[in-house]
Amino acid sequence: MISVYAGTWWLDEDGIYSVASGYKWFRGMLPAMSWHSWIWNSVNLPKHCFIGWLIMRKRLLTKDRLCRLVGSTEDGCDLCGTDKETHDHIFFHCPYSRRCIQLLSDWCMTQLPTSNFEDWWSRQAFQSQAEGDAIAAILVAALYNVWWVRNQCRVNSLIFRPEYVARTVPGSSLISLGASIGQPDLALPVHYILLYRLLAGIIN
Template sequence: MRKRLLTKDRLCRLVGSAEEGCDLCGTDKETHDHLFFQCPYSSRCIQLLSDCCKIELPTSNMEDWWSRKSFQSQTEADILAAILVAALYNVWWMRNHCRINNVLFKPEYVVGNIQNVTRNRCKNRWQDIMSFHWLHL
């Protein structure tokens, strides 16, 4: 990720906005790293995904997701990438939804969306998808 999303820290630098707090947790300055990995809300989403997928998902930064070497196959690596993309999109969507509508859904809702998107994306791409037990989300 190129860190080009308009998080509050970037907006503050670009237009001088004074509000920098995270909409999801309200506890820290909203940066890319905070929003996707350090925020208690997104950390809970990643933990729920790890639990249901029965694999350990990296929780510290983006590079950890892309540099995993413990894949059994390229297909498994591609599935993890699909999970990452869906997770990033859904956390960003929830952040915007919360900011616009002042409504925050439970992490379980976001994880359900991530599961559905990943499952559908993978089924359309790989025929042998059912051999991956952790995609039975």
């Protein structure tokens, strides 16, 4: 804990103390996370943001973490049964989640990431902020739904086909995007494409 004040570190640019500047001084310098802009996005549903944040921080209670925390001996992936359940496996390597991502990539006509989300996002050049928001909403919703299916499989012994997840994600994403549809300044083609493909039942 920082207990000694030195210099003017807790003053803002104008040399005036504020609670915010004092907190920043007390907290110290923290690295900026490149994924914050698409996880904590205003168009994402709050529950999607929270699970997405836990995923990026690798704080979900996956079986490998449970083995370390409580000594559990069961560590197999419930979705595919081919490997140990870790964050990297569930969202990057599991055949189930990779199939979900591929179906959604075909649906939104954009190749979504199947390996490193941070590197993929930093390389994207979207035509507009609204298009980036729409893709972010789909990607974060996909992560949330993969984790939801995993929990259904573990707790209720239910498994849903990847096609079900691919149909569910666009609907939940459009809930958060719906406020912008119809507004002249945000009524960009990506919104209409997403809405049309959902209503037309492109995903069988």
